Amino acid sequence: MVHCPHCETELTEADDVEFLDMDSTTGFFTASKRFYLVGCGDCGAAIGSGVAGAM
Template sequence: MVHCTECGEELTEASDVEFLDLDAKISGLFRSSKRFYVVGCSNCGAAIGSGVAGGGD
């Protein structure tokens, strides 16, 4: 099981976390879109992780 490090809530379903889209940019040699996001606990709002998702243009 995975737990939130802040409140201890058990994270078992996709609805237990929320994905917050921070920014989208098109750049680079291949002009691909990059989306920056933060994953937060839906119980207390603490940031659990972050990342970059890419896609073709």
């Protein structure tokens, strides 16, 4: 069983979490990667993150 470490909500389906695309642009430089934050769909706590190649 997977659960949110903050609110203990059981995470069983894709809709139980939300993926937030963090802005990959800072100042004059544009990153070649996209940064993602995974949040609990119930309480909004950050429970993970990831990086993906940008197009």
